[in-house]
Amino acid sequence: MAFRLKLVPEKTTFDFFKHQKLTFGFSVVMVLASLVLVFTMGLNLGIDFRGGTTIRTESDIAINVGDYRRAIAPLNLGDVAITEVYDPNFRADQHVATLRIQAQGGQEAISPETQSKVLAALQTVNKDVKITSTESIGPKVSGELVWTAVWSVLAAVAAILVYVWLRFEWQFSIGAVAALIHDVTVTIGIFSLFQLKFDLSIIAALLTILGYSINDTVVVFDRLRENLIKYKKMPLRDVMNISVNETLSRTVMTSGTTLLALIALLVLGGDVIRNFVFAMTWGVIVGTYSSVYVAKNIVLFIGLDRNKEKKDPSEKFFDKTDVATD
Amino acid sequence: MLQISLWKRVLILAVILAGIIFAAPNAFYNRVEGHNDALLALKKNGAMTPEQQQANSAWPDWLPSGLVNLGLDLRGGAQLLAQVNVADVYKSRVDALWPEFRKALADERATLGAIRRVQADPGILRIRIGNGDQMQKAIEVAQTLNTPVTSLTGVGQKTYAITSEGDQLVIQLSDAEKAATDDRTVQQSLEIVRRRIDAAGTREPSIVREGSDRILIQVPGLKSAQELKELIGTTAKLTFNSVISTTSNPNEAVGAGEEILPSSDQKGLYYVLDTSPVVTGEDLTDARPDTDQNGYPAVGFRFNVSAARTFGDYTQANIGKPFAIVLDNKVISAPVIQSHIAGGSGIITGRFTVKEATDLALLLRAGALPASMTFLEERTIGPELGADSIKAGKLAAAVGAVLVVAFMIASYGLFGFFASIALGINIALIFAIMSVIGGTLTLPGIAGIVLTMGTAVDANVLVFERIREELKIAKKPARAIELGYERAMSAIIDANVTTFLTALILFVLGAGPVRGFAVTFLIGIVTSVFTAIWVTRLFISFWFARKRPKELIL
Numbered sequence: 001m002a003f004r005l006k007l008v009p010e011k012t013t014f015d016f017f018k019h020q021k022l023t024f025g026f027s028v029v030m031v032l033a034s035l036v037l038v039f040t041m042g043l044n045l046g047i048d049f050r051g052g053t054t055i056r057t058e059s060d061i062a063i064n065v066g067d068y069r070r071a072i073a074p075l076n077l078g079d080v081a082i083t084e085v086y087d088p089n090f091r092a093d094q095h096v097a098t099l100r101i102q103a104q105g106g107q108e109a110i111s112p113e114t115q116s117k118v119l120a121a122l123q124t125v126n127k128d129v130k131i132t133s134t135e136s137i138g139p140k141v142s143g144e145l146v147w148t149a150v151w152s153v154l155a156a157v158a159a160i161l162v163y164v165w166l167r168f169e170w171q172f173s174i175g176a177v178a179a180l181i182h183d184v185t186v187t188i189g190i191f192s193l194f195q196l197k198f199d200l201s202i203i204a205a206l207l208t209i210l211g212y213s214i215n216d217t218v219v220v221f222d223r224l225r226e227n228l229i230k231y232k233k234m235p236l237r238d239v240m241n242i243s244v245n246e247t248l249s250r251t252v253m254t255s256g257t258t259l260l261a262l263i264a265l266l267v268l269g270g271d272v273i274r275n276f277v278f279a280m281t282w283g284v285i286v287g288t289y290s291s292v293y294v295a296k297n298i299v300l301f302i303g304l305d306r307n308k309e310k311k312d313p314s315e316k317f318f319d320k321t322d323v324a325t326d
Numbered sequence: 327m328l329q330i331s332l333w334k335r336v337l338i339l340a341v342i343l344a345g346i347i348f349a350a351p352n353a354f355y356n357r358v359e360g361h362n363d364a365l366l367a368l369k370k371n372g373a374m375t376p377e378q379q380q381a382n383s384a385w386p387d388w389l390p391s392g393l394v395n396l397g398l399d400l401r402g403g404a405q406l407l408a409q410v411n412v413a414d415v416y417k418s419r420v421d422a423l424w425p426e427f428r429k430a431l432a433d434e435r436a437t438l439g440a441i442r443r444v445q446a447d448p449g450i451l452r453i454r455i456g457n458g459d460q461m462q463k464a465i466e467v468a469q470t471l472n473t474p475v476t477s478l479t480g481v482g483q484k485t486y487a488i489t490s491e492g493d494q495l496v497i498q499l500s501d502a503e504k505a506a507t508d509d510r511t512v513q514q515s516l517e518i519v520r521r522r523i524d525a526a527g528t529r530e531p532s533i534v535r536e537g538s539d540r541i542l543i544q545v546p547g548l549k550s551a552q553e554l555k556e557l558i559g560t561t562a563k564l565t566f567n568s569v570i571s572t573t574s575n576p577n578e579a580v581g582a583g584e585e586i587l588p589s590s591d592q593k594g595l596y597y598v599l600d601t602s603p604v605v606t607g608e609d610l611t612d613a614r615p616d617t618d619q620n621g622y623p624a625v626g627f628r629f630n631v632s633a634a635r636t637f638g639d640y641t642q643a644n645i646g647k648p649f650a651i652v653l654d655n656k657v658i659s660a661p662v663i664q665s666h667i668a669g670g671s672g673i674i675t676g677r678f679t680v681k682e683a684t685d686l687a688l689l690l691r692a693g694a695l696p697a698s699m700t701f702l703e704e705r706t707i708g709p710e711l712g713a714d715s716i717k718a719g720k721l722a723a724a725v726g727a728v729l730v731v732a733f734m735i736a737s738y739g740l741f742g743f744f745a746s747i748a749l750g751i752n753i754a755l756i757f758a759i760m761s762v763i764g765g766t767l768t769l770p771g772i773a774g775i776v777l778t779m780g781t782a783v784d785a786n787v788l789v790f791e792r793i794r795e796e797l798k799i800a801k802k803p804a805r806a807i808e809l810g811y812e813r814a815m816s817a818i819i820d821a822n823v824t825t826f827l828t829a830l831i832l833f834v835l836g837a838g839p840v841r842g843f844a845v846t847f848l849i850g851i852v853t854s855v856f857t858a859i860w861v862t863r864l865f866i867s868f869w870f871a872r873k874r875p876k877e878l879i880l
Binding site for chain 2: 003006058134156167201204216218222247258265272
């Protein structure tokens with residue numbers, strides 16, 4: 001017998017819905033806590049969303065952020081945030097810092113004079129400092145990007161709502177969408193908690209999380225639909241438990257491979273995309289959790305009305321012949 | 327049975343082969359790039375230097391040489407998002423109308439009385455009619471100059487909106503004409519920006535229109551966005567105007583049809599000019615760096631035939647008077663006309679440095695931007711940072727791939743190995759498609775590929791898990807495999823359609839690097855469904871046909 005890595009035993013009979021109120025309550029608390037965080041601490045918005053300039057500097061000698069700050073202060077650029085960046089990929093003599101400068105009046109991106117003034121000021125502290133990248137976004141564009149971001153997330157959620165509704169039942173689509181809202185909110189929440197930079201790439205990560213989470217949710221729904229036909233008399237809760245148990249091995253495998261790839265990227269992919277990858281990694285974990293504990297819980301709360309009508313409502317989506325064979 | 331019909335097998339193998347062949351150039355990126363550059367040089371110059379010949383022969387001609395474009399965040403370079411201020415054009419259009427309308431109205435002086443241009447907002451022409459009660463007649467005369475709009479959307483509409491207010495005739499561009507003008511302005515600006523950047527000799531710039539009035543300019547290899555801004559930010563609008571007087575008061579009251587412009591080199595000196603230019607930079611056929619009689623840098627120019635005649639007539643009639651050479655609303659010089667200038671050529675002097683004269687000649691040759699531009703967004707990425715990002719991306723992708731493959735083989739044995747091969751083919755297909763469509767790979771795009779490696783095996787996992795279940799309920803191996811594929815299909819379709827939807831929204835609404843991520847992710851979803859369903863199935867059916875196992879351990 002060949003060796004097989006089995007993270008999940010052959011047959012499992014976990015009762016996923018035993019602590020239904022507790023797990024669902026936990027999710028509700030997480031969502032509420034995230035909302036409270038966002039409204040009290042706010043988000044550390046990147047220049048994509050509030051305009052301004054990011055300058056990335058590099059030098060061979062160690063950086064003193066305080067010195068940089070003092071050198072920049074006389075320029076009166078308003079709010080300037082300076083952070084030193086660390087990454088395992090950096091050479092020993094590679095010292096990187098980013099400066100974020102608030103939007104300067106008007107529609108335009110930063111003026112070249114301001115840029116050269118900043119470089120000159122930094123060179124008084126550290127004469128071999130180099131600027132490796134600059135990014136400057138005028139308030140007009142950033143205002144538009146905020147709306148694009150909001151619209152894209154809403155559009156994605158709406159598209160999924162409709163698709164799941166057409167392919168399954170309306171109860172399923174409510175559950176799926178609740179899970180998606182949960183994932184997005186909790187991810188935004190953790191960005192607020194740790195004040196990680198929230199920019200356009202994080203919106204991309206959110207949409208990817210939506211895609212991943214719905215993927216997971218739909219696979220279990222698909223099995224549930226199949227089992228609802230197979231076990232007509234069994235209570236909904238038990239059919240759900242069977243479905244989740246049957247797909248558990250797959251859930252663990254897929255989350256496993258995805259997390260492995262993402263962790264490689266998180267550790268080795270460089271600091272430029274670290275926040276982006278972090279959002280996705282976190283989202284995969286949250287998304288896997290929510291597809292069981294949020295999506296299924298909600299379907300269970302709403303119920304599927306199958307006993308009342310003495311007929312499986314999902315039949316209308318299947319061939320009669322298919323149902324008859326079971 | 328597990329049979330796959332012959333034509334399907336051939337098709338699958340053909341797709342795999344095509345994928346590998348078209349992805350191959352990317353594995354030899356520098357070599358193929360050198361080859362392509364050499365070919366481009368041959369096309370442009372008709373010959374290759376010895377180095378180029380060597381670069382050319384480094385990659386055989388008969389192999390595909392399409393490469394994935396590297397985004398600016400990987401290659402380094404500068405990017406600008408410029409907004410074209412389309413309303414600028416209305417003013418010059420309307421100013422240019424005055425002589426035409428003046429002539430038409432003056433011909434009817436007997437009924438209309440004296441006509442005079444009066445002060446108005448930019449983009450509006452106001453003409454006072456001496457006999458205010460003859461307004462109807464004035465409008466009729468003006469309407470004879472009104473032509474239909476020449477655009478697809480503005481059919482049936484006129485170019486100018488002509489109305490009256492008291493004894494004034496009010497003329498401006500109609501809404502349909504404004505819309506048509508805006509479109510033309512942006513198109514023209516784009517063309518001129520392209521010419522200027524091409525003239526500066528940078529490689530592979532990307533200049534595209536974004537939305538209704540924006541232009542996105544990406545130039546790899548530029549050290550700073552400032553360089554790019556200097557190159558394209560200058561309007562280079564050149565006009566030759568009559569000088570009415572000079573003054574030191576910039577706010578002096580001037581008559582209608584007159585304007586005050588500063589001198590470019592003498593502080594405190596202002597010129598009062600006639601707003602309707604005698605000739606403009608658009609009439610130039612050539613401009614080149616030159617020197618004046620004292621050996622100072624200057625710009626030599628030549629007018630086209632009709633402008634040469636206009637200019638000749640003007641100089642003949644105005645000997646002894648000054649005229650102004652105006653560049654971007656500054657008077658760069660105002661020589662006194664010494665004699666009749668026939669032939670339509672001359673030089674512009676203005677205390678230039680050699681570089682300024684060369685740049686100005688380039689800008690004049692490429693043409694003036696029809697409107698000014700506002701820069702909304704700019705990015706510069708140094709080549710070192712790009713190289714670091716590529717290195718990090720490669721390393722992460724390699725480690726991610728090894729981990730996923732190890733995990734799959736440990737979990738599913740031989741079938742996991744099949745899935746891993748399919749994963750490799752999947753990545754080749756992503757690169758092949760990106761190369762063929764000329765897609766751009768960005769750093770988030772690399773993240774998209776790495777993420778695809780993680781999720782691509784999902785379809786295989788679904789199938790393998792299903793096969794396991796079927797085996798458990800005592801199905802024969804062949805039947806279990808067949809049912810596994812069949813029954814997992816609905817979950818695979820649902821899961822991938824929903825993911826595809828979100829990636830599509832990301833592509834449509836996303837900008838810049840985010841779109842780069844969406845592209846690889848979208849392609850990855852499609853190719854992963856193909857490889858997971860067809861490629862692994864093909865492997866399994868080959869293996870099964872050879873081994874015919876009585877028992878299957880998965």
